[in-house]
Amino acid sequence: MLVVFNFFLYENPIIHWARDHRTHHKFTETDADPHDPRRGLFFAHMGWAMLKKKREVLEKGRGIDQSDLHADPILKWQERYYMWFMPLGTFILPTVVPMYFWNETLTNAYCVNILRYLVCLHMHGLVNSVAHTYGDRPYDKFIGPADGFSVSALTLGEGLHNFHHTFPWDYRSAELGVFCFNFTKSCIDFFAMIGWAYDLKATTQDMIRARAARTGDGSSKHVWGWGDRDQTAEDHKGTVIIN
Template identity: 50%
Template sequence: MTFGYGHLAALYGLYLLCTVATWKTVIFAGSHRLWTHKAYKAKRPLQIILMIMSTFAFQNTVVDWVRDHRMHHRYSDTDADPHNATRGFFYSHVGWLLVRKHEEVKKRGKFVDMSDIYANPVLMFQRRYAIPFIGTVCFLLPTVIPMYFFGETLNTAWHIAVLRYISNLHGAFLVNSAAHLYGTKPYDKTIKPAQNSWVSFIAFGEGFHNYHHVFPWDYKTAELGNNALNLTTLFIDFFAWLGWAYDLKTASDDMIKARSERTGDGKNIWGF
C-alpha cells in the first residue's frame, strides 16, 4: 500500500491525538494523583507503566514534579509556590521555568517530606538514569519510529515529536495558570483555584481545580468524577477493576455538600 500525503497527515494527526491524550491521562494519574497526593495505591506493574509514560511526557523527573506540586499545595499562590498565580498568567503558565526560583521556594522546599518518593525504586530508577532514559523515550523513539515504519523524513518526524511535546506542556500548564485565574469557586471562594471546564476538556479532567484544592486527596479530583471530561479517573477505575489500583480515596457526597454550603460562592457546583 502506498501512503500519500493525506494518509500521512491522518496518521500523524492520530499519533498526535493519541500521544497527547495518553500522556495527559497517565501523568495526572501517576505523578499527580498517585505520587503527589497518595489518593490511591498502585501495584508495581502499574507504577512502572506510569513512570514510563511520565518519562514520555517529560516534565522533569517524577521526583522533581512531586516536590514542586507538594510545594504548590502547601503554599498555594504565595512566593513559596513554584508557579505562584498571583504573579500573573504568563508567570504561572511558563514564566516560572524561565527565571530563578524565588528564595521562599528554595528555603521552604527543604522541609517538604519526600521520604516516600525517595524510597520508591521505580522513581529512583528514573531519576538515576534521567538524561539517557528521558532523551530516548521522549524524543528519540517518537522520532525514529515514524521514520522506520512510515518512511518519514528526519526533519518531519523530529518536528512532529517536538510539536507533540510542546502541545502536551501547554495543555498541562493551563492547570497552573488559567485554572487559578478564571472560573467559579463552588467549594471555597477564598482561594484562587477555580472550576474551569475548558481546562478540564484540554487536560482530561484536571480543571475542576477549586474542588481539587479543597479535597486534594480525592483520587477523582472532581465531584462524582465528572467522567464526561475526566479520562484520568476512568483510567484509574479501569486499573482498579484489574486489581492494580486499590485503596481509592474519595470525599463523600455529604462532605462535599457541607463544604460547598459553608465556604462556596454558590455558583456552578458541578464545574460546567
C-alpha cells in the same frame, strides 16, 4: 508503566515533579509557590519553568516530606538515570519510529514530535495558569483555583481545580465524572478494578455539600439538584472515605 510514560514527556523525574506539586499545594499563592499565579498568567503558565526558583520555593521545597517516594526503588532508579533515558523517550524514539515504520522524513517526524511535546506542556500549563484565574469556585470562594470545564476537557479531567485544592486528597480531582471529561479518573478506576490501584481516597457527598454551602460561591451543581448523579465515593470498592 508510569515511569516509562514519564520518559516520553520531559517534565523532570517523578520525585522532582511531586516535590514541586506538594510544595504548590502546601504554599499555594505564596512566595513559596513554584508557579505562583499572583506573579501573572504568563509566569504561572510557563515563565516559572524558565527562571531559577526563588529562595522561598527552594527552602520550603526542601522541607516537604518525600520519604514515601524516596523509599520506592523504581522512582529512585528513574531519578538517577532520568537524563539518560528522557532524551530517548521524549525526542529520539518519537522521531525515529515514524521514519522507520512509515517512511516519514526526518524534518516532518521531528517537527510533529516537537509539536506533540509543546501541546502537552501547554495543556499542563493551563492547569497552573487559567485554572488558577478564571472559572467558578463552588467549594471555596476564598482561594484562587477555579473550576473550568474547557480546561478540564483539554487536560482530560484536571480543570476542576477549585475542587482539587479544596479536597486535595480526593483521587478523582473533581466531584463530577462524566460531566467534566474526567478520563484520568476513569483510568484510575480501571486500574483499581484490576488491582493496580488501591486505597483510593474520596470525599463523601455530605462533606462536599456541606463545604459548598459554607464557603462556595453558589455555583455548586447541588444547587440545581443534579450533583449526586455521578458515582459517589461509596460506590468505589476499597475506597477510603475521608470524613
